[in-house]
Amino acid sequence: MWSRRNVLQLPALLQAGKSAPASDREYWVATLHRIAEPVLVNLSQGKLRANMPVEATHHNEADRRLYTYLEAIGRLLTGIAPWLESGSSEGPEGDLRRRYADLARASIRSAVDPVSPDFMNFSHGAQPVVDAAFLAQAVLRAPTELWKKLDSTTQANLIKALHATRVIRPAFNNWLLFAATIEACLCRIGEDWDRMRVDYAVRQHDEWYKGDGLYGDGPAFHWDYYNSFVIHPMLLEVLDAVSAADKSWNSLRDPMLQRAKRYAAIQERLISPEGAYPAIGRSLAYRFGAFQALALMALRKQLPESMSPEQVRCALTAVIKRSIEAPGTFDNNGWLSVGLCGHQPSIGESYISTGSLYLCSTGLLPLGLPRDDPFWSGPPKKWTAQEIYSGEDVPADHAIS
Numbered sequence: 001m002w003s004r005r006n007v008l009q010l011p012a013l014l015q016a017g018k019s020a021p022a023s024d025r026e027y028w029v030a031t032l033h034r035i036a037e038p039v040l041v042n043l044s045q046g047k048l049r050a051n052m053p054v055e056a057t058h059h060n061e062a063d064r065r066l067y068t069y070l071e072a073i074g075r076l077l078t079g080i081a082p083w084l085e086s087g088s089s090e091g092p093e094g095d096l097r098r099r100y101a102d103l104a105r106a107s108i109r110s111a112v113d114p115v116s117p118d119f120m121n122f123s124h125g126a127q128p129v130v131d132a133a134f135l136a137q138a139v140l141r142a143p144t145e146l147w148k149k150l151d152s153t154t155q156a157n158l159i160k161a162l163h164a165t166r167v168i169r170p171a172f173n174n175w176l177l178f179a180a181t182i183e184a185c186l187c188r189i190g191e192d193w194d195r196m197r198v199d200y201a202v203r204q205h206d207e208w209y210k211g212d213g214l215y216g217d218g219p220a221f222h223w224d225y226y227n228s229f230v231i232h233p234m235l236l237e238v239l240d241a242v243s244a245a246d247k248s249w250n251s252l253r254d255p256m257l258q259r260a261k262r263y264a265a266i267q268e269r270l271i272s273p274e275g276a277y278p279a280i281g282r283s284l285a286y287r288f289g290a291f292q293a294l295a296l297m298a299l300r301k302q303l304p305e306s307m308s309p310e311q312v313r314c315a316l317t318a319v320i321k322r323s324i325e326a327p328g329t330f331d332n333n334g335w336l337s338v339g340l341c342g343h344q345p346s347i348g349e350s351y352i353s354t355g356s357l358y359l360c361s362t363g364l365l366p367l368g369l370p371r372d373d374p375f376w377s378g379p380p381k382k383w384t385a386q387e388i389y390s391g392e393d394v395p396a397d398h399a400i401s
Helices: 024-044 068-086 091-112 128-141 144-148 152-167 176-188 195-207 226-242 247-270 284-299 309-324 354-368 384-389
Strands: 209-211
Touching (some): 024 091, 128 176, 128 226, 247 309
């Protein structure tokens, strides 16, 4: 069985909870290490199915085993991909990044190799289109480390796996973007891709726009974090991926970017002075992955002009600490457990299992920025809620049209 004894002994600055990191970045890297280690080590060795527990709090473990392993790797890699692609190449962090890039490629090999004990389900049931899309999004975010450096057999197997998802009809909601993201990835890597799946998803979401940076999840508006978990990130990155191949969607790029900026401003204001945020809507067990949209805009250096990268770093660090350090967040062997702040099984919906939880990694996207970027190098700065509730005079907030 996997246990924490299997974790490579790294310098103290990479051991979250063992000693105080010297900087926010080192804390984030330590958090990434803590989350990623068991998934990457086990899957790279073909042992994920054997060793990863499957916590399914609605007594549907057998069903979730069909999907949870692809969930774990797709969701983990989409969050850490920018760091794998562009993170530090020096010191302990650089050593860890190189090691994890190797493990990530080996993990993809295990996931798509038909003779691997960890060969994953890409076509049975509906769920695989979701997590194949997160894996495809990871490739879009790290095309060198997670595509070009794959061996040719693994590349061919990955293409077959992505094609296999086409038998799945996505639901009439944010799931349209999962099909579109898979096709966008195929476009980016030079394979045949289905423009109709992209066009349908992008134009339908444009119709579902409700105003002030918020899309409906389908025709209706849902007060949850799916604008961040899926909608804004995938809309922007799908359009990025296909823009060179087809100009017909370019008129939507700037409006969708402006909406994403507004949503990032809203997200930053949702973070309380203590690093808490409203526990509203479904999928709260994705923890600080709820702030993927804000993290992505920081990574893209497209934050609203009203906020600085330093304040976003400090706000996100507070959220990450509030969640990741809660007792019970990890089980005794280092795997994530169901919950938002600790182990809270009742917070998990019927589609939640252990693999689902690794979407929290998307809150770490800014690790793809270099150490000398202002996001990391700038001095600590209060975020908006801290400014307001300490009595500072803060400009009024305004909606966008």
